[in-house]
Amino acid sequence: MGLLTLADHVHDIAENSVKAGAKNIVIEIKETSDYFWFSIEDDGPGIKNVEKVFDPFFTTRSKKVRKVGLGLSFLKQAAEMTDGYVEVKSKLGVGTKVLAKFNKKHIDCQPVGDLAITFFSLLLNQNVNFRILRCRNENCYEIETRTIKEYFGEIDSSKKMKMLKDLIYELEKDIKEE
Amino acid sequence: MPKIKSLEDLMKIKENTLKNVKMRELGKRGKIIVAMGTCGIAAGAKETLNAIVEALNESNIDDIAVVQSGCMGLCEVEPTVKVEIEGETPVVYGHVNPENAKKIVKKHILAGELVGELIVKQGKE
Numbered sequence: 001m002g003l004l005t006l007a008d009h010v011h012d013i014a015e016n017s018v019k020a021g022a023k024n025i026v027i028e029i030k031e032t033s034d035y036f037w038f039s040i041e042d043d044g045p046g047i048k049n050v051e052k053v054f055d056p057f058f059t060t061r062s063k064k065v066r067k068v069g070l071g072l073s074f075l076k077q078a079a080e081m082t083d084g085y086v087e088v089k090s091k092l093g094v095g096t097k098v099l100a101k102f103n104k105k106h107i108d109c110q111p112v113g114d115l116a117i118t119f120f121s122l123l124l125n126q127n128v129n130f131r132i133l134r135c136r137n138e139n140c141y142e143i144e145t146r147t148i149k150e151y152f153g154e155i156d157s158s159k160k161m162k163m164l165k166d167l168i169y170e171l172e173k174d175i176k177e178e
Numbered sequence: 179m180p181k182i183k184s185l186e187d188l189m190k191i192k193e194n195t196l197k198n199v200k201m202r203e204l205g206k207r208g209k210i211i212v213a214m215g216t217c218g219i220a221a222g223a224k225e226t227l228n229a230i231v232e233a234l235n236e237s238n239i240d241d242i243a244v245v246q247s248g249c250m251g252l253c254e255v256e257p258t259v260k261v262e263i264e265g266e267t268p269v270v271y272g273h274v275n276p277e278n279a280k281k282i283v284k285k286h287i288l289a290g291e292l293v294g295e296l297i298v299k300q301g302k303e
Contacts, residue, residue, distance in 0.1 A: 011224065012216050019248050041226055071216040117224045121214065124227075124246060158234035163191065164277050165231065170182050174194065 002074045005113025006036050006102060010076060011121060012071040013039050013098050017042035022095065027122075027132045029115070035084075036102045036112060038047040046092040053088055075100055082106035116172040120165045123148060126155060143168065207241040208263035210287075213256065215249025221256035222275060228261070233283035243285055256296050261286050266298035272298035 002007050010027065016023045024044035029038045047053060056073040075098075076086045082103040090096040101108050119132055123145060131144045154161050182188055212218070212227045230244055252258050255272025261282065262268045269292060271282055277298055285291045 003216065008219050011214075012219050015214055015216075015219070015246075015248070034296075074216070114224070117228055121224050121227055123247065124244065147185070151185065156243070157240045158231060158238075158242075159240070159288075161231045162235040165228070167182055167188065167191075173179065174183075 002070070003110075004079070005013075005111050006038075006078075007113030007115045007118045009071075009075045009100065010038055010115070011118040013075065013100075014118075014122050014130075016071060017044055017096065018122075018128055020044035021098070022128060024129045025122075025128045025131075027130065027134075029118075029132075029134045031104075031112065032137045033137075034103065034105060036104055036109075039097065039098070039099045041095065041097040042172050043095040046094055047090040047096055048092065049086070050088055054086075057105070073099075078102070078110055081108040116165070116168045119143065119168050120161075123164065124155060125146070134172070134175070136175040141171045141175060143171065206243045208266075208287075209243040210247055210260065210282075211245050211247050211260040211262065212244040213248070213250045213252070213255075213258045213260075215256075217253035218250055218258065218263045223257040225276050226257040226259065226274050226279045229279035230283060234287075237283065237288055239283070239287060250259045254296060258298065263287075267301050269297055270299035273294040 003012055010029065014025060017040060018040065022044035025040065027038065027040050053072045054076050054084045056070050070145065072088070079086045079100045079102050083106060084103050085102040087099045088096065107170060122130055126145065128144045131142070133140060133142045148164065153162065155161055155164055182191065197274060207230050209212070210230055212223055212230065214223050222279045227244070232299065234242060234244070250258050252269065252270065252272060257274045258270055259274045259279070260268055271278070271293060274282065281294050283297070285293050
């Protein structure tokens, strides 16, 4: 079993940034009927052996928990199967940026999946400031942790979580319908 | 739900909805931790998280925090969630699909009963 949708890949790469200790993460997604492109940039510690990140047996985390790091390998395989690409740029002490492009019309392209629930899950990591810019053709929306906190305060109850989730679904629905 | 077009719309919804929200600043009774490693995401942990939020909201439970963690090292039984209630032994549940997530909220969180068939680990690390 691997990551089944493009939303899963976005989620997984952004979770890497969270676990690496990034305080600010910017996610940009541009989608048309032809392609799905995303960029995830963080201000985490950076990756020492960036040339090894696509090796499934390379991980920066404790070997006591696990000995593999499959996320970027899955992403590379899934993107390249569509004649797309993955790029990882990292600088120690500055941060990491992952870019990926999928050609949606390729027969092997995975479905986009549920981006709303991906954004919702990520935004629940309230110690990280996320800025998410999501575009579908010419229609875009932007959502940021700081703005959410300004209006909701801490997302510390199930009702607030539900409201945030509904808001993201509405935003996502709007750019799909128009 | 009406369409939200601006932050002003959002503010109105906030005002209307938050009237009933318990704005407790005190600590929570416990927390549900959803493992969101690559293995968890691949197995559907997002849907599990969603089901937990829905179930807590439906039951008006405000004293349980929902947080996420990395891989707990139990990839073979993902999606996994750990339930930590103050004064009780932490419990890790496996194969927590949305249906099982709702069962955990109903039985463990609301009724205080363990969901025996889903337990994969009990106690601290």
